[in-house]
Amino acid sequence: MSQQISQLPGCPGRDEWLQLLGDAHGTTDALTGRPDLTAHLEGCGACQDTVDDVRRYYGFLQRGRAPGLTQEQRLSLDERVRMLAGQWRAPPRVPARVGWAVSFAAATALVFLFVAPMLRSATDPDKQTFAQAVSAAQKGVQTAEVEGDVQFAGVDGHWRLLRAGDALRTGDKLRSLKLAGAPARVVVPGRFELTLTAGAELELLTVNPSLAFLRVRQGEVECQVDKLRPGQKFGVMFAGFRASVLGTRFTVTNREEAGVAVQVTDGAVRIDAADDPQAPPSETLTTVRAGHLWNFAAGRMSLEPTPVPTVQTEAAPTASTPPPASDAESADRPVKAKRPVQKEFVIEVPPQSMPMDDSAAPLPKAATPAKR
């Protein structure tokens, strides 16, 4: 810490004296062996004053040292330390084998607690990586059975006849011929079965091993959904609404003349207003349970306990309170999707009343569930 004060012809600064004397704990021992400093100090009044100041300062430090414990306190402390020493017991030595076993158990527990959930989350469809999502989208789903005349169009836009074994991928479109007599049927084993009446058209918004979201553009489509496994979702978009399956099988029907209706025969279906199948659940309009019919027509929404197999209501559409809708196409054409066995719901939207812009068409206040 001792430093050489080189500019002796000039006066050392106060900080230098401070450090120099400080290194000698405030004493003038710092000047021992420094005849140049001693000589300078003797001849320089200003430096003498400075050194006096510094020495006073160090004297102040010494006098200011805090007092220690009194004898009484020290005896008390002795007693406490003796008690402390008496209470101590040497911890038992743990055999090495036990130590290894405990370490192994701790490592195993860590794996189960942290690593396994991480691996599970990696395979969770909701947390899949972008590459995994792309791979799943490219893979699509395989049809096992196709009955009737169903055409599909891939990314190239060319319509081709769908055959059993063809893969359905995200973005594909399906349609049944308008002049076909019997409904066409497409079966994806383990996932869903679609029945398209003549002239029905739908778009596969998302189809992969986990998710299946369809948009019914026109006509009538009957959907039978197998039991959903954890992470799987199935939903049908139509005219600004989204029907999300809470159970296993359902039917959606959307007809031009009958508005929108959802009929559930088994399980439950959640209805909310959304145009994006991946959008987070918006405020649920209603949950239609088995044996109930939800209907939205002429700007009014209703929920009936009476199960109706298929909505054929001749509800006259009015434009007084337009319901939300997403695309003009669905507003122009009737859409129907139906589900036969376990869960069924039918949705009918009066196409004339569909607004063209979703943002400008929030759900009407009158669209609260009401007994019809």
Next chain:
Amino acid sequence: MISAVQDLNDDKTQADAVDVALVQAYQRGNGNALTELYRRHGRRVESIARNIVGPSSELEDIVQDVFIELQRALYRFRGDARFTTWLHRIAVNVALQYLRRGRRKGFLRWVGIEKAETSQLHAGESRLEARDTCRQLYDILGKLPEKKLTVFALYELEGMSLDEIAAALGIGVNTVKSRLFHARKDVFETARLRGVLPPHALQVVR
């Protein structure tokens, strides 16, 4: 001179060996070894603590806590470092913990000086003067950042060497020098501004 230094080093080595033997005895289950360690180092621990926290009424508790910490840690002591260095480190850490707490309840800190031993007062100084000087110094030190305060107190008040401070705090010697340099300037400036260095305060310094 050289032989004196040699004797001193021998004494240090012998003291270290005794400390290690006591620690080993304690590790084998001899509780009296802790009492002996307290007897040997209790005053030093107390001194370190009081120079960091000031005249605190909690000084007794601080020393006790240091030895509680020491008791817990003794089982892990392997003799890689000197026992005293290790003990100083514990003492500084415990004292700093109290200091942080004490800054939140500073009104308790000046109780201890009332019970100070008379022998600790400087010649010609009344208890009131001693108390005032002490209060002024620790008022000034209380404004120092913790790192500067620790180095300053250990060097200027406790008289530890730079190497000892570096080992006790786990920092480099140059860092100690730097902190000490700035702490000296800060304390000196504050002392002058507060007028605690009147001309009549000049005393014979050792």
